[in-house]
């Protein structure tokens with residue numbers, strides 16, 4: 001059985017990955033070695049062998065595959081040293097550090113399995129999970145890209161707290177609790193004035209803003225939103241917005257960043273990425289300019305048939321409110337795509353709304369599926 005080094009298996013993405021690997025009996029097919037950056041010698045989550053040291057290059061080099069959810073700093077510290085030492089095993093990584101390297105393939109096999117197979121045949125050994133909004137978006141509407149129908153796309157995202165990390169989820173909930181507490185006597189009194197409640201809430205939010213109570217996000221998220229995610233690139237865009245076009249095209253094998261290069265032009269993709277007070281589902285409103293006018297029923301059929309996880313939600317109020325919300329999608333592998341309609345700008349302009357659990361298809365699932373591709 002291939003020896004698979006597991007690094008960062010205890011964190012939030014790592015824990016979701018471990019659950020999925022247990023559910024799919026992946027551990028029956030591998031010999032796992034569990035590493036730790038802080039608790040080497042401690043007890044591993046399965047088997048008798050104690051935790052190995054995640055900075056022990058010799059131990060890492062004994063692995064055929066290393067699967068890491070430890071984060072970008074760890075990748076930065078370890079990956080180049082391993083390769084420089086001649087280790088040519090497969091490195092599967094959740095962090096963004098290596099994503100845009102020229103020989104790193106961004107893996108999302110329901111969308112780019114042919115690209116993965118070509119890269120494998122060419123000897124590629126570096127596989128990186130995509131940005132969560134990009135992966136969830138392509139799981140939903142990848143069919144339109146595969147059909148070469150997209151002239152350009154605008155995406156407006158509604159990204160959950162989990163994208164920031166576990167502490168961010170806690171902070172959001174703590175803020176919600178603090179806001180409720182600040183106005184509870186007024187809320188409990190049905191005769192109190194709503195504007196008094198509103199004044200109480202905003203006063204408490206402003207007290208939190210920039211304080212310890214909002215230190216993870218840097219601004220209050222509970223009862224508010226933050227229209228900036230990730231670094232400021234200095235040209236008016238956020239890094240999260242930049243990733244939308246760069247990574248989507250790289251996954252699709254289009255444009256200059258495609259592994260092996262591509263003469264096909266990159267599809268322009270742009271929009272605004274916004275943090276909202278959802279827990280772990282990223283949602284996105286998409287606007288497409290299509291290369292031609294395709295009837296809606298054909299578009300819906302293409303989307304529905306693309307993969308086993310996408311579900312077209314009828315563009316009606318009841319179905320939307322039942323099936324197209326973070327509450328409906330959280331913890332499931334389903335990627336609903338709804339609100340599909342032609343926009344007022346013309347018959348070749350299409351709108352859609354899609355949601356994905358950013359810890360499943362957005363992070364853990366493409367990695368475990370890449371592992372399966374390698375070992376089967």
Ligand code: HSE
Pocket residue numbers: 130131132133159160162163164229230240
């Ligand atoms: N950058 C994403 C977010 C996280 O902040 O929501 C995972 O790609």
